[in-house]
Amino acid sequence: MTDANFRIEADHQQCNLVISGNWELGKSPDSSTLTAEIPEHTRKIDLVIRELGQWDSSLAIALLGIARWSKSNNIEFDISQVPQGLQQLLRLATDVPAYEPANETKPTSLRTLVKKSLTALGQEVQLTLTFIGDTTLALIRWLRGSAKTRRSDIFYFIQQAGPQALAIVTLISILVGMILAYLGSVQLRQLGAQVYVANLVSLGMVREMGALMTAVIMAGRTGAAYAAQLGTMQVNDEIDALKVMGIPSVEFLVLPRMLALVFVMPLLCIYADIIGMVGGAFTAANMDVSFTQYVLQTQDAVDWVDISTGIIKSIFFGVLIAIAGCQAGLQCGRNSNAVGMAATNAVVRAIVYLVVADAAFNILYDKLGI
Structure with a gap:
């Protein structure tokens, strides 16, 4: 089996990302290399792994980067052909969003602020x-x-x-x-x-x-x-x-x-x-x-x-x-x-x-x- 390799098969707004070879640490391309080859008009990416040999965490890291890039660009990323264990890892990493500070809008009036504070206080008193x-x-x-x-x-x-x-x-x-x-x-x-x-x-x-x-x-x-x-x-x-x-x-x-x-x-x-x-x-x-x-x-x-x-x-x-x-x-x-x-x-x-x-x-x- 050859070293890690990939190719893009584009068809209108859909493309196939074909993964082949052995994907091992230090010998595999990163996600930015893969996403750079995807056409701009693409709306869906299908992952094809028929020619995939041995793989380790380098493949999971690369696919996670593609998944996040696809999400930020509103592109559907199909991983149904990925091995079950790798699918679970990707879903676990992508389903739970990273922590971001809440950007709550400030109340427009003092009345709204007082109402919100009293409501929270009432709930706290009730729980206590x-x-x-x-x-x-x-x-x-x-x-x-x-x-x-x-x-x-x-x-x-x-x-x-x-x-x-x-x-x-x-x-x-x-x-x-x-x-x-x-x-x-x-x-x-x-x-x-x-x-x-x-x-x-x-x-x-x-x-x-x-x-x-x-x-x-x-x-x-x-x-x-x-x-x-x-x-x-x-x-x-x-x-x-x-x-x-x-x-x-x-x-x-x-x-x-x-x-x-x-x-x-x-x-x-x-x-x-x-x-x-x-x-x-x-x-x-x-x-x-x-x-x-x-x-x-x-x-x-x-x-x-x-x-x-x-x-x-x-x-x-x-x-x-x-x-x-x-x-x-x-x-x-x-x-x-x-x-x-x-x-x-x-x-x-x-x-x-x-x-x-x-x-x-x-x-x-x-x-x-x-």
Whole structure:
């Protein structure tokens, strides 16, 4: 068999592209060489391979180039005579278009823009409420003992979200405690009341910063991980496989992650409170406040009501982080870019949920006089 060769048999607006010889890498003409010989008036190209010998990927590359050139010039390219395997490769390469940025036309009026934004917001709220409802029903079934939630999964996610997060929680909490102490010392020094820096740090940590900073850390660490895990399962059709087997994805995938955060967040919140107070003690020591004075002042400033307010916040924060991360993962697309977007959306949603919920809790505590 001879080396790779081709010829054009033109007939009015139709031509035959006859492929012959052995098409091997380094010995075959490229697609531009083939398309240059096709007459300008051609409207259909029939590929003829009766004389084709051995071939490898060089033939597939050449035919792919011809297919794309034909499509851009509105020319029909018939590959019915091509071997079945090569046909599948060409269809796979040509049926899926290359990614192109969407060139959406801007709304012509403010009314159109507002309407479009409100519609998108309404759909997002509807999806979120539906997800919350499904999760609530799954939680009720779990409390009744009828949910398809494995206990081993709950312990696994507790370990993932709890002990493995202690290092970053420790670092952030001790720095937050030191920052609060330094900020308070600016005014307290002017009044000669440096000892009250313990009140500022302890109340700030147990009522606000301990729960909120821990939640923000977990949103960026655990919430994004949940979205990436479930998003990858969505890409690999694993979630669809669970549905085919009759296993609810909310009970099997979402509920263990949410329960793990609900169990872990209060403990991490208490730990962050203690570490933050220790950080404040380091700063207070530089303000001529002894450790004994600091501890006694902290005991007078903080009671169990203050501690419970932060713990209650942390429980709800854990639920919100799980909802944001798992919802973003389950609504993920079917490609790698969608997984990255799901992780980003999970963190953004979780932080928005946390800030809104924290403001709502503070207003509620104020109205209740807590």
